[in-house]
Amino acid sequence: MMKNAKWKQYVTYLVLICCTVVFTVLGSMKQLPFSTLLQLESATIAMILAASLCLVVGFLGELSLGHAGFMCVGAFIGGKLSVILTDSGAYGGNELLIMLVCLVVGGIAAAICGVIIGLPALRLRGDYLAIVTLAFGEIVRSLFRNAPAEMFGGTLAMSTPRYDRNSLFIIGFILVLITVVIIQNFIRSKHGRAVTSIRDSEIAARATGINVTKYKLMVFTLSAFFAGIAGVLFSYSQFSVDSKKFDYNYSIQILVMVVLGGMGNIGGSLIAATAVVVLDTFLQKQLTGNLAVLKDMLYALVLIGLIVYRNAPALAGFREKVSIKNLMRNLSKHNPAKIHDDEAKWDRVPTKIHIDEVLSVDVQSKSPYTPDKQWKEEE
Amino acid sequence: MMAQTVLKIENLGISFGGLKAVQDLNLEIKEKQLYGLVGPNGAGKTTVFNMITGVYKPTTGSFYLNGENLTGKSQETINHKGIARTFQNIRLFNNMTVIRNVMVGLHNQPEYKCGLFTSLFRLPRHFKVEKEMRQRAKEILDVVGLLEERNNLACNLPYGKQRKLEIARALATNPKLLCLDEPAAGMNPQETQELMDIIRTIREQFNVTILLIEHDMKFVSGLCDELTVLNFGTVLAQGETKAALQDPEVIRAYIGG
Numbered sequence: 001m002m003k004n005a006k007w008k009q010y011v012t013y014l015v016l017i018c019c020t021v022v023f024t025v026l027g028s029m030k031q032l033p034f035s036t037l038l039q040l041e042s043a044t045i046a047m048i049l050a051a052s053l054c055l056v057v058g059f060l061g062e063l064s065l066g067h068a069g070f071m072c073v074g075a076f077i078g079g080k081l082s083v084i085l086t087d088s089g090a091y092g093g094n095e096l097l098i099m100l101v102c103l104v105v106g107g108i109a110a111a112i113c114g115v116i117i118g119l120p121a122l123r124l125r126g127d128y129l130a131i132v133t134l135a136f137g138e139i140v141r142s143l144f145r146n147a148p149a150e151m152f153g154g155t156l157a158m159s160t161p162r163y164d165r166n167s168l169f170i171i172g173f174i175l176v177l178i179t180v181v182i183i184q185n186f187i188r189s190k191h192g193r194a195v196t197s198i199r200d201s202e203i204a205a206r207a208t209g210i211n212v213t214k215y216k217l218m219v220f221t222l223s224a225f226f227a228g229i230a231g232v233l234f235s236y237s238q239f240s241v242d243s244k245k246f247d248y249n250y251s252i253q254i255l256v257m258v259v260l261g262g263m264g265n266i267g268g269s270l271i272a273a274t275a276v277v278v279l280d281t282f283l284q285k286q287l288t289g290n291l292a293v294l295k296d297m298l299y300a301l302v303l304i305g306l307i308v309y310r311n312a313p314a315l316a317g318f319r320e321k322v323s324i325k326n327l328m329r330n331l332s333k334h335n336p337a338k339i340h341d342d343e344a345k346w347d348r349v350p351t352k353i354h355i356d357e358v359l360s361v362d363v364q365s366k367s368p369y370t371p372d373k374q375w376k377e378e379e
Numbered sequence: 380m381m382a383q384t385v386l387k388i389e390n391l392g393i394s395f396g397g398l399k400a401v402q403d404l405n406l407e408i409k410e411k412q413l414y415g416l417v418g419p420n421g422a423g424k425t426t427v428f429n430m431i432t433g434v435y436k437p438t439t440g441s442f443y444l445n446g447e448n449l450t451g452k453s454q455e456t457i458n459h460k461g462i463a464r465t466f467q468n469i470r471l472f473n474n475m476t477v478i479r480n481v482m483v484g485l486h487n488q489p490e491y492k493c494g495l496f497t498s499l500f501r502l503p504r505h506f507k508v509e510k511e512m513r514q515r516a517k518e519i520l521d522v523v524g525l526l527e528e529r530n531n532l533a534c535n536l537p538y539g540k541q542r543k544l545e546i547a548r549a550l551a552t553n554p555k556l557l558c559l560d561e562p563a564a565g566m567n568p569q570e571t572q573e574l575m576d577i578i579r580t581i582r583e584q585f586n587v588t589i590l591l592i593e594h595d596m597k598f599v600s601g602l603c604d605e606l607t608v609l610n611f612g613t614v615l616a617q618g619e620t621k622a623a624l625q626d627p628e629v630i631r632a633y634i635g636g
Contacts, residue, residue, distance in 0.1 A: 182499055185498060185499050185500070185501055186495075186498065186499055189493070189498030189499075189505060189509075190482070190486055190491070190493060190498065190508065190509070190512065191495055191498050192498075193475075193479055193482060193483055193486070194483060194486055196472070196474070196475060197472045197475065197480075197483040199474075200471075200472035200473050200474050200475060201470045201471070201472060201473070203434075203466075203470055204466065204470035204471065204472065204548075205472075205483070206454040206455060206458075207432060207434075207454055207458060207463070207464055207466075207470075207549075208458065208463075208483055208484050208486070208548060208549075208551075208552060209455050209458035209459055209463075209484075209486065209487045209552050210455070210483065210486060210487075211455050212455075218495070
């Protein structure tokens, strides 16, 4: 049992390392087609974004709709710096070294924005915080759009140095691994426990002496930092960075990754991020012309569909039948509902919340006496 | 030798708009005392708790813990100084296991200090602290009789056990004064009896002073050394439990007439 538990802890890391190795080998043998390389780059960026948003949505339980905004800051600041450093021939023109510096600077710039957005987050909850983060994302985007053209490209995109196509995805995978290790370690420490306690009951957390202010800021900063890094990586995967990319729809797309992956489940978010990227590229090819609008609508539909599925009374029996928990129970005697906490030396995080709790959606399906039902009976 | 005063409340009062919820409350709790705060519904008992734990800022008066003025301090600071509480309507960390609930309580103890950097990079100190916290949490759970339940999610516990878990979590913050808001509410007679024993054990083992709100008179008279009876935010009677409960004013407030 204990051996089993210990091994499970590192599954995410192992899968990631395997992917890195397999794709690196395939890439060096020139076996990968051009389109796959591009998809791998997008997938690594999406994975970093999903893992970092998972921290805010899944573990702090706050809804952030401005994640693309943090990415935007990272992309423009990091991209600009890489242009400057490349032109001036700093670090002997060593591209990798320049990239490292840009990653750190872009991340820090986004983290500072994370602090700025974290401050109102201390006073706001739920829908109101979502509105503030949404506004933040849009403000950042239009700031970069309206900045002097010679600085950030203005309405035209800012051109950035494109990194070697055959090796950028390897750097991407390494960054994903670093992101996941740090976020997992944070969540599995006493600090992560404090964060989840704030999510479950802020009042009780305060009464238990948890410094809510400190931890909320910490989570927003950490999450923004990694979003910034994803932004820098994005700028390196493009010939130019256009602020159009970081719009509201992109933030929603990241949120969909987190929700699909199961909130508070980093491994799930990574899988969902990859799936969404693959689906997105596929749809982009299929839906052309006026149909392109449908692609953006799809994500909203997925979110609505998930909430309905989780709550619809008519589907209760079906949910029971197909739930992974029950399937697992049937497959083995192991009962996943029971968490063997101290059998594992490490800290698994047995915490899951649902999207409707974060969206503060009151579907009211749990009680059969919904207002409209009574009204119908009166008729 | 006279026991030391742990909590001293002086002229404490709060008003919400025109409503004076609590007025001119004075009381003094000695070390290791079991002190009761009783009164009919809406008398302002929970408001007193909210004031001394920093949820509300009192409009008048002040309170002192071991001589230190804590009036107007934040909830976190007051908890660090040594006042812990439970809630009338249970507020646990529902999506976390029982043992983790207690470990959150241990978070601020100086012996389990562990910086963010240490945690992010899993230095040896991280593992040592986690192990010690887990051990300590188990000891505390054993006292309230929840050791067997430690790996269940808090929301899956029956009502009575959730109340005990709240006490365990409050105890984990190593308080000097433990405030229990209706600890026996919703418990059957047998559970209530168990709880009385637990509270006595806690007082001995953790060296803690206990202030409790309760409606169950059998519970109060069986447990508390001294009482304050509140009605409409003012003190009706104060003193030895037996004498205070036999006060004609108190009987009138409770039974009417």
